[in-house]
Amino acid sequence: MKPYKIKMLYSQLAKFGLITLLYFSHTVISHAEPYFAVRDGLKCSVCHSNITGGGKRSAYGQIYTSTLKPANKTTLFNPKLNDNISIGANFRANWTYAQFDKAKAVENQTSTPQDINDTSSFNISNGIVYLETQLNSGMSFYLDQQIAPEGGRTREAAVIWQGLPYGAYLKAGKFFLPYGLRLQDDQAFIRESTGFNFDNSDTGLELGLEPGPWSLSLAVSNGTQGSGENNKDKQVSLVGSYVQKNYRVGMSASVNNAPNQVKKTAHNIFGGFVYGKFNVLGEVDWINNEEGANEIEQLASFLAVNYLYSKALNLKLSYEYFDPNDDIDEDEQTRLRLLAELFLNQYSQLRTGIKIEDGIPQNAILNNEQLFVELHLFY
Template sequence: MYTHSKKMLLIKLCFFICSIFLFNSTFAEPYLAFKNNLPCSACHINPIGGGARNTYGAYYGTNVLPQNGGSPILFDAGNLSETFRIGANFRANYEKTDFDKNSAVQTTEDSRGFQTQTGQIYIVFQPKDSRFSLYIDEQVAPGGALNRETFVLAKLIDNHYLKAGKIMLPYGIRLQDDSAFIRQASGINFNNSDNGVELGLQYTHAIINLAVTNGSSGLTNDDKRMQYLLRSEYIGNNWRAGASAIMNDAELGHRTMYNIFGGFNWLGFTFLAEVDQIKDESVSHVPGAYETQRVSFFEVNRELFKGLNLKLTTEYLDPDTHINENQRNRHSLLLEYTPFANIQIRGGVRSGKDIPQRVQGNYSNVFAQVHFYY
């Protein structure tokens, strides 16, 4: 058990790190679902996770996650009325990036600075005694407004559902960090939604998602072809495992993606992992030729004490398996401190290793982030 003096030392260490560090990313939250053996829909209105929180998710963020929880009497779940709910996320960063000076070609300058990484507003309309709701996820910062998701959600029998509109695809682990290799290589991230429909079948321990979308990530389909997705996940006692597959029958060439993912809890540690393989014919102008990528992600979390989480991640990317010695690696270590409800401070270090010719992949970062959530 931690003494008061040890707790204060850890808190001061966290603030010290956060005062001098940052990286341009939004760090992952799925470990909370893994840690508590829950599906994403337990805390989020969007069944695949992310975005607006439901009543339980708001209560968890107010009274369970922080070191000092809010008042149960004054608890606010974002309900403005029986039919109207709002929510928000805002992240502001400071970044310090140093590129490898020993690289064969040094053309990228080191950088320092503050930035508003992202700000979202969530709006949910739920008519009384209706199975249908309208969900809106609007990004308001940085820059101009950008709609990330707008869809109609229909609740079917039991916990099954159907979505139609502009949606983010359920694929692998739904990381908040869009810069992660598994999210950049696949293109399945918070900045790349698509128009289509999704069917979700949620059972006691199993979740199955099926989706059909344009595959163009635009407002309209630019060809007669579609993109098809299948995702399945089983949640056991302190462990889970799943797999995803996407086939995009694009006019420029087929693109198929597969992954397996999972995690488990052990001695207070929460582990997450995902491995992807991507076969893409659209990048080659030679008929029948294709590029194959292999990507992996590993993360471990440990709650040092209530409100303070230690996170370690390691990533691997082979952007083209046909080329030898072309791999990239990235490692991160950070602290996530939630002193009070609705505010979280994150800070840590990250390093990237790449071939000398790709200067942007050889760097070291220190970072800090203030995250407001509601």
């Protein structure tokens, strides 16, 4: 990172942290992301209907947020419509200000560097509704439907059959493949470069086991990430983890064979631990894209330190590193974020923070500073 940026960051951190801490010092908490699971030593399946995490909150996830509210625990709205049908939703709207560095000219080229104007924009990053129909004690139908922005699309539609022998479950249909930490941020390097994110689901079959502190999920899918299948090649994805109250470790692997000698493999290790009000989680991914004799090796990593300032307020400092091509030197990219995540009540969260991206100086899009505020509604 360039020295002036470090200076600017620390200056902004200090101001931002002080203001935030003073302002948000007493409210409530809710759970939604991997750092919550790490903090409480829970598996994803405890709070989410979809066993591998993300999406609709389970009955436990719903109750958990309401019990943490210090005062009024009643609500006019109950997402559990009856004993068999429940719904859920996520809605995120944000304002982002982005400031881009001047692009440096490419060596020995006379073309003008492409600068990017600063932007200030309101956005709906997503609007999702969920439906879960409990068919019997173990079998349910699960739907994750994106309704905003713009036209809708089905992200997940699957039958989930839990309670099988040895604590196993089966999932069949279209779903997010099991791999790595299921971060909310699809643009995190570890999610973007591996292709395992909330914008990328696939059709197939998933088998899982959750004995004691262990979790293991194995999926076989078309590998076409939602487009039609036209061959017999398949993608295999696997994630396994060992979860304890104060720490967890895990690993994932995936191989996706496509026609014409196209193949993508990825594997990672991830983990997290708790220390008092701090919790730390991280992941390192090794990715290999092959196309015939051509091969690109990539490395992506993520490290986040969370500090639970109060029951309602989490402060997060995260750092990401990405090498898009191991054969090319000096093309690496980094991101540094400082976030404050405040739960306003059991159905809403305010997130605000700064993000500093660094990449090769010839490309302005890779070098920017952003300030954002996001309102997240959920049930």
